[in-house]
Amino acid sequence: MEKLDYKENLYLLERKIIENSEGYSSLQHITCAYKIKKIQPILTTNTSNCRNINRIPIRTKVATGSSILQSNGAKFNKCEVSATCKICNKEDETIEHFLISCIHLEPDREKLLKVIREQCLRLVDLFNISLDINLIHVIINPYYLVKFCACTQTSDLCSFISLHVEPACRALIYNLHMQRYKLLNTVQKNLRKSNIAK
Secondary structure, three states: OOOHHHHHHHHHHHHHHHHHHHOOOOOOOOOOHOOOOOOOHOOOOOOOOHHHHHHHHHHHHHHOOOOOOOOHHHHHOOOOOOOOOOOOOOOOOOHHHHHHHEEEEEHHHHHHHHHHHHHHHHHHHOOOOOOOOOOOHHHHHHHHHHHHHHHHHHHHHHHHHHHHHHHHHHHHHHHHHHHHHHHHHHHHHHHHHEEEEE
């Protein structure tokens, strides 16, 4: 009797967390895969490769919306901070801008984005998923596609995502993050040089 109550309570708690998390913008990309006593799939890796493990914190920041993008800084900074991307100076540096549209990050984005799109097409064909795939959501958390799959194929879909989609998404986020910091350092050095010249 006690075990049943425990399992029942876990189920109710899990349902409550999932329902309540939809109201938090920082959890919008990870809610569907939440399971009590299970590690969030985007926080795991198939290998013990240090390079993959080092990419997890950056991936987590992007998935929870706590990455240091200009739009986030503008929202939470007491000082006046512009939300405009400091690299391209064309539009607000949102997660969409960072992942898809900043022109200065395009060379780092092109190859991996092509791989992600190809794998998504394969995934849709293999698992008969009929929906318009939100590329931003797939890059941030490809496991969200599990809720659109037949229950009998969930395990196979998770395996496919883990092997083919997730590594490319994690590499894309990490590469864009590293390139962004390199470009920001260059911008800051140029600003210092121009301030010294004055």
